[in-house]
Amino acid sequence: MLRLKKLVKTYKTGDQALKSIDLDVPKGQVLALIGPSGAGKSTMIRCINRLVEPTSGEILLDDVDLSKLGSGALRKARREMGMIFQEYALVERLTVMENVLSGRLGYVGFWRSFLRKYPQSDVDEAFRLLDRVGLLHMADKRADELSGGQRQRVGICRALIQNPKLLLVDEPTASLDPKTSRQIMRLITELCQERGLAAIINIHDVALAQMFVPRVVGLRFGEIVYDGLPTGLTPDKLTEIYGEEDWEATIEKVDDEDEIEAAE
């Protein structure tokens, strides 16, 4: 469904963030993108919906090359891709409900959105989503009154109300505590399953990635150095992605934590 062909991003400073990336994401597949800071994970995700303009290469979403779209067509294409951010990126002075409904901005006209007169179907969908993530009673609270985990749930609702085919998830758990991180990851993967969504989850916590996703892609210096099952991430492979370190503890920890989770 999503296919990247020879995707290159070179910043004005001359830094090559992405060096000819080829990647194929079939419908409904959730994959995790791992790699050290500065490997180009965030750049890659932002290149897909062109928050960052790629330098060259093709981004094919259902055979439409996103990299060649004009601004109007690009907005239509962005509706198909929901994005979830590291620091939640909610508009803090708007209410939870307004934040969720802002996911429909690509579908409603300016004055309708300005006057907050969304179609009833959008409002109902927003209620359903908020209920699904357990925040229905918070609908009229302002976003800055929420805790980190609650904010990320609102961020997830905002992405899902777009009715996307693909979720782009940028470090969803980086600002959360371990327990909330798991809850959020579980919620994202569950929702993807329910709705048959593909997702690219950019994450630096290898253990968390191994726990929830069926496919892991490792990025180093803008190149794909690993693409396969989470169980295939041996210490050697991790060394190749992240550099020299004692990896045994990380991998063992995964098993331990699984047991703890199971015991809960």
Place this chain on the structure above:
Amino acid sequence: MPVLERNGGHEWRRRTTGESLIRWFGWLIGVAVFVVCWQRISEATTWFFVWDAPRIADDIWSRATPPRWEYITQLGRPIWDTINIATLGTIIALFLAVPVSFLAARNTTPSALFIRPIALLIIVSTRSINSLIWALLLIAIIGPGVFAGVIAIAIRSIGFCAKLLYEAIEEIDQSQVEAITATGASRWQVMAYGIVPQIMPAFAGIAVFRWDINIRESTVLGLVGAGGIGLQLSASLNVLAWPQVSLILLVILAAVVISEWVSAKVRGAII
């Protein structure tokens, strides 16, 4: 840094000899400039009047007290005019300052090369010139009256409000804007959802702050004929009616204190 070797031992000083010389020289020039300035002022002053000043001050004081309280009945309309000049001027200025500030902020300007310099020029030129001068100019153009005062206050406030507002726009959290963009929102929707909510508190604060300043400024606009209580002040001064002058000054003082109190309250409520 400067640890000098001297007499076989180390000596610490705050500055090297060269640095101290430069500093000393700088102070010398500063003092010289001040002395020259003072001499020019002194030349242009009739010192006889200055030595006589305490007596004159005493004389004015005895004439001005007590204030002519019953004159306050004639001040109702001028006070109403003064408040209108400040309020309407602020409202007009805000309407004009918003587009200017969006054109001037680096992250929202449509063209950093052509439009931004024009917006900045508007800001600098309206800000550098005092509202009294704008009033003088407008009176020459459209005649004396409250309307000239309103427009003078409005023009003077555009630059002030637009400057503070565009600084606020440049400081917004870009990730919120990015998130709205990622939903497929149009340019105007990004502005309405991603930027406007973030600058709303700054906008309200600026509006009230400027209104407070404008109350002060509009009390004196009448001196040049632009309406408000300043007209009465000017008229009373011209006929040396000191008891009226002192009453008007008291009223102005009260207006300033009240407007400062109101603006502090409102800002406290917003933030």
Place this chain on the structure above:
Amino acid sequence: MSHRELDDMLGTKWRKPRFVPNPYLRWTLTVGFIAYLIAAYMTIDVNWARVYEGLDRGAQFVLAFTKPDFVSRAGDIWSGLLESVVMTVAASVVGILISIPIGLGAARNIAPMPIYLICRGIVAISRALQEIIVAILLVAIFGFGPLAGFLTLSFATIGFLSKLLAEDIESMDKVQAEAIRASGARWMQWINYGVQPQVMPRLVGLSMYRIDINFRESAILGLVGAGGIGATLNTAFDRYEYDTAAAILLLIIGIVMALEYLSGIIRARVQ
């Protein structure tokens, strides 16, 4: 909001929560505000015919900016501008020097109560009285000329700088100051080592800003006879010599911009 079940909420309308939740209060405020605007507009009494006539002169004035006349009144412009600069320099030096001790005295965390009250009183009086009103009184006392302007600006500088300096001292890092006090320093040493380094950058920045304001204000003091470029400007407007007025305004804008640029450099260096 009470906990409602999803089924209850589906199909119900959603509205953004109102800024003022009470509907009666909301309507009273809205209606009151609109009524005020209408009343204010009605009492302004714009003479539209006069305004329409004035548009021509307005256009002339705008055109004058394209061909400002620096030459025909060069002597007046030069002496007026020089007097403005001289007043600005002298008043800024004196004002800053006086405002430092008063600012120290007005900071609650370092000054004893009686001194604090006296200094705050001085600040309050200076801030409440406007430059132009002070200038009128001082001209009445000391006679026409730059001395009145110089005193006015010094007085205004004290109110402005002392207040901001005091606020800065009140919000400084206590630990640093305590560390110096713990070393057994005297009061002056404590100020010199514990307080001064913390507030110096901001003091320099604010002083530069105040010099900028003083210059702008010096341009209007001439209107009431307190010296500076304002008198020349007023004459130019009275004679409808827009090209000369434009030249003066351009000079003022130019000098203000140069001062802002300079203060930007200096502030960047001291930080």
